[in-house]
Amino acid sequence: MRLSHSVTAAGFWLGTLLPIVYVPVILTGIDSMSHLSLFIALLAVHALALVVGHDYSGSRSR
Template sequence: MHLSSSVTAAGFWLGTLLPIVYLPVIVAGIDSMSRLSLFVALLAVHALALVIGHDYSGSRSQ
């Protein structure tokens, strides 16, 4: 397995599982600038992970 395929797989799985982290942040409330910054950072990391993991071959049906 090459480094690029490992990075692609990590991006795919991070993009798949990261929304689970949104729930505690939203439940706790976005009532301060630090929590808003955390939420925006999570969204940015999620978008980046989706772009990187887009070509993951394990996500397609055979």
């Protein structure tokens, strides 16, 4: 149960903070296949983090 809570918390915080990484990727431009692959991978990781961290209890006000 404790591992599950830790994974959910990590998913929540990763999903919350990952958009900060988008800024440099977009500012440098998506002009090559490697930058496009990086951007698509970031989107996929972000979506997965949002799904995993969806039930994090620390994100709700009491």
